[in-house]
Structure formats: structure tokens, C-alpha cells
Amino acid sequence: MHRSAARFIERIRRSRAYATLLPTSITRWVRTVAWLSVVVNIGIVGTGGLVRLTGSGMGCETWPYCTADSLIPTPELGIHGLIEFGNRTLTGVLVVVAALAFLSVLRLQPRRPDLVRLSFAIGVGIIVQAVVGGVTVWLHLHPSIVGFHFLLSAALVVLATVFAHRVYAGQGPRESGVSRGYAGLAWATAASVAVTVAIGVLLTGSGPHAGDEAAARNGLDPILWQHIHAWPGYLTFALSVLLMAGAFRTSPSLDLRRWVGILLAVEFVQIAVGLWQARTGLPIVLVNIHMVLAVALVAAMTAVLLHLERRVVAQDVAPEPSPVEASAR
Structure with a gap:
């Protein structure tokens, strides 16, 4: 892990503001978040597929804005704009779940650096995936970048599965x-x-x-x-x-x-x-x-x-x- 990322993680771990909020052992909450990470990373493929299958890939003509002048879809974009923007919005759900997974294992005792690294990697991967989604729109859905977009989702599913397994398997x-x-x-x-x-x-x-x-x-x-x-x-x-x-x-x-x-x-x-x-x-x-x-x-x-x-x-x-x-x- 990069040094700056490691320092960032250590700063959060030592923050007193989170001391009484974050779990210090593997609880039902930690296991639930781990399973949720797997589910949402699989589920986003379904919504992304819906965008493609309904011809809504260019429903929002640019990224991160939906149009040159509007962050959200305008009435002129119709149902395709709503479908594409809806899929973009769900990326925020993935970010929230990744953040919860990261925080849920940050103060475990004894420490679990493997879980911290995995959850952090999932969060970074989701952000990278969002950027790749933007490049996909900029390149007008070129099949190569669309295929890479899907494979990156599969890689995130692998990471989420490993994370969930290690939550249960221990260190x-x-x-x-x-x-x-x-x-x-x-x-x-x-x-x-x-x-x-x-x-x-x-x-x-x-x-x-x-x-x-x-x-x-x-x-x-x-x-x-x-x-x-x-x-x-x-x-x-x-x-x-x-x-x-x-x-x-x-x-x-x-x-x-x-x-x-x-x-x-x-x-x-x-x-x-x-x-x-x-x-x-x-x-x-x-x-x-x-x-x-x-x-x-x-x-x-x-x-x-x-x-x-x-x-x-x-x-x-x-x-x-x-x-x-x-x-x-």
C-alpha cells in the first residue's frame, strides 16, 4: 500500500471521534457489511447491463455531468437519460458500502491489516470504475472500453468475495x-x-x-x-x-x-x-x-x-x- 494511503488509514484509526463507534471485533454488523459488499458489486452489473440493453449508454451525453449544462438528466433526454443517470447514482451506493466495510475493520483488535487493505482496494477500485465509465461515454461506447468496464466489475467482485471470506476465516x-x-x-x-x-x-x-x-x-x-x-x-x-x-x-x-x-x-x-x-x-x-x-x-x-x-x-x-x-x- 502506498505510504500516503497508509498514513491516511492510520490517522483515521487513531481518531478519537471514531473510537466508540467502530467495532473492535468481528461482529454481525461486520459480516453483514461484508456480504453487502459482494451483493452490491454483483448487482451493479445488472443495472449497468440494463443501461446497455435498453440503448441508454449515451442517455447522458457526457460525464460527470449528464449534459454540458446539467448534472442531472433533462426532460429532453427522456427515459434513456433517467436509466443512465440512475446507474451512475448507484455508484454512490457502492462507495458508501465500501466506506462502511473499510470503517468496520479499521479498529479491530487484534489488527487485521489484510481486511483493511482489501476494503481500501475495493473503494479505490469503485472510484476507478466510475472514471472508466466516464471514459466509456467519452469514447461513445467503444466495445473495447465497455468490455474492460465489465471485467473491472468482475475484479471488484473477486475482491469483495475475498474480503467476505476472510472476515469469516480469521487470520x-x-x-x-x-x-x-x-x-x-x-x-x-x-x-x-x-x-x-x-x-x-x-x-x-x-x-x-x-x-x-x-x-x-x-x-x-x-x-x-x-x-x-x-x-x-x-x-x-x-x-x-x-x-x-x-x-x-x-x-x-x-x-x-x-x-x-x-x-x-x-x-x-x-x-x-x-x-x-x-x-x-x-x-x-x-x-x-x-x-x-x-x-x-x-x-x-x-x-x-x-x-x-x-x-x-x-x-x-x-x-x-x-x-x-x-x-x-
């Missing part, structure tokens, strides 16, 4: 709780998820939902890339089935059966929605669900990887006998 040294082969299978599945999502971004950039009638497309053949997108999707599902089979041979304390089960459930619904939307002309509702499921898939896969490890439990060591006890023997 201290950790070790692998699975065999090397099972860990390799899990990481291969994660790589397949990453490829599936990346190709999905390229496919979206070639399809009809550009966010605006004048927005450019990337020139790829959408029919061909639908099939290319499906191949790693099916591979991911097959690898996840193997993960589930192997999960029954892992320690129940890792809770891998539950999380791999959630991963499989998300994949099953994602595949079903993908096939349905492809055969019905890409209706807006199904495409939006497909987008949200994509980042939910990323969150589930991240959770599976995090549960491959367990905390190291120190062995109880018998104390050395005292000289009195030794002589008595």
Missing part, C-alpha cells in the same frame, strides 16, 4: 487442505471460467446490444463466437462436476461440497439461460440475467479457491517439567 497462517491434484483441478476450472467470461465479453462486443444505435461493434462474427463462447463454458461445467466428485474425498471442515455445489448450480442456470437467449433472439431480460450470472460465477469460483486452504492449528505441546517436578520423579 493466521494457512495451509492447503486438499491434494495437489485436486488443487490443480480447481485452478484449471478457474482458468476455464476466466476464458469463458473473456470470450463472452468479445461476443457481447459483436452482438446487437451496443448500448446506443451509433456505437461501434468489434467486427467479430457473432454466430461463430457464440459457439466459441460455449466450448469453454461446457468445459467449465465438466471440470466442476469432477470437482464435486473429488470434494467428497476432502475434509468436511473445508466446506468444499457446499461451494462447489453453488458453483455447479450457477453454471447450470447460466448454460440454460445462454442457450435460451441464443435461440430466442437475445431478449433483453435473458441477456441481463446472463450478465449478472457471469459475475456470480466469478464469485462462486473465487469462493471455491479460497476454501482449498485451512488455518494452521498449533499443536498442543506438553510444557517442560519444572526442576522440582523433575527431582520428584
Whole structure:
């Protein structure tokens, strides 16, 4: 973490104004905020998708203002201006949740620098995401920057998932709780998820939902890339089935059966929605669900990887006998 950021965090931590307000242990409030961070970072993809799918990407013609003379949409912009401005406004909700997450772990005892860094990174990432959103508007929804905008959201979902996991898992040294082969299978599945999502971004950039009638497309053949997108999707599902089979041979304390089960459930619904939307002309509702499921898939896969490890439990060591006890023997 940059020195200036570290000094800023330390200044807030030592502030007496917050001493009686911030929790000093992992409470229900801290856990709730951690889960909320995951939910809102997934949810913003749904509202962002709605902007694109309704052709409202240029509903506000500039950024950060909606028009050259108005911060908020004017009546002339119609429903598209309201949809685009509504999505921008929800970014403020993400900032508030990120701030609450940061403050909720700032004064924990013993200190949790991992949670502080993660929550701070999420907040910075949301601000960067807002700037990228502005660049997207300035570049009139170029498919490359729109795709990067989505991938940045996926990265924030990963950070929020790691944050929530560590709130529950606690701190201290950790070790692998699975065999090397099972860990390799899990990481291969994660790589397949990453490829599936990346190709999905390229496919979206070639399809009809550009966010605006004048927005450019990337020139790829959408029919061909639908099939290319499906191949790693099916591979991911097959690898996840193997993960589930192997999960029954892992320690129940890792809770891998539950999380791999959630991963499989998300994949099953994602595949079903993908096939349905492809055969019905890409209706807006199904495409939006497909987008949200994509980042939910990323969150589930991240959770599976995090549960491959367990905390190291120190062995109880018998104390050395005292000289009195030794002589008595």
C-alpha cells in the first residue's frame, strides 16, 4: 500500500471521534457489511447491463455531468437519460458500502491489516470504475472500453468475495487442505471460467446490444463466437462436476461440497439461460440475467479457491517439567 494511503488509514484509526463507534471485533454488523459488499458489486452489473440493453449508454451525453449544462438528466433526454443517470447514482451506493466495510475493520483488535487493505482496494477500485465509465461515454461506447468496464466489475467482485471470506476465516497462517491434484483441478476450472467470461465479453462486443444505435461493434462474427463462447463454458461445467466428485474425498471442515455445489448450480442456470437467449433472439431480460450470472460465477469460483486452504492449528505441546517436578520423579 502506498505510504500516503497508509498514513491516511492510520490517522483515521487513531481518531478519537471514531473510537466508540467502530467495532473492535468481528461482529454481525461486520459480516453483514461484508456480504453487502459482494451483493452490491454483483448487482451493479445488472443495472449497468440494463443501461446497455435498453440503448441508454449515451442517455447522458457526457460525464460527470449528464449534459454540458446539467448534472442531472433533462426532460429532453427522456427515459434513456433517467436509466443512465440512475446507474451512475448507484455508484454512490457502492462507495458508501465500501466506506462502511473499510470503517468496520479499521479498529479491530487484534489488527487485521489484510481486511483493511482489501476494503481500501475495493473503494479505490469503485472510484476507478466510475472514471472508466466516464471514459466509456467519452469514447461513445467503444466495445473495447465497455468490455474492460465489465471485467473491472468482475475484479471488484473477486475482491469483495475475498474480503467476505476472510472476515469469516480469521487470520493466521494457512495451509492447503486438499491434494495437489485436486488443487490443480480447481485452478484449471478457474482458468476455464476466466476464458469463458473473456470470450463472452468479445461476443457481447459483436452482438446487437451496443448500448446506443451509433456505437461501434468489434467486427467479430457473432454466430461463430457464440459457439466459441460455449466450448469453454461446457468445459467449465465438466471440470466442476469432477470437482464435486473429488470434494467428497476432502475434509468436511473445508466446506468444499457446499461451494462447489453453488458453483455447479450457477453454471447450470447460466448454460440454460445462454442457450435460451441464443435461440430466442437475445431478449433483453435473458441477456441481463446472463450478465449478472457471469459475475456470480466469478464469485462462486473465487469462493471455491479460497476454501482449498485451512488455518494452521498449533499443536498442543506438553510444557517442560519444572526442576522440582523433575527431582520428584
